[in-house]
Amino acid sequence: MLNFDKDTEINYSLNKSPHLSITDFLAHSCKHIRDSGRSKGDGEYWIDPEKNGNPLKVYCDMTNAGGT
Secondary structure: OOOOOOHHHHHHHHHHOOOOOHHHHOEOOHHHHHHHOOOOOOEEEEEOOOOOOOOEEEEEOOOOOOOO
């Protein structure tokens, strides 16, 4: 299961805009998640660093490393 801060908003957007996919909402880095305000602190997140639709589950240190 993807760890999004705004699951409801994403599902609503996907239902309203069928041309969008879940990859449109994936961040490309931990820093991107932190800077966008979607961080829930240190933990596991799904990111798509290559923007190719093959997301990776990674651990993000949002506290000490500034989103790395």
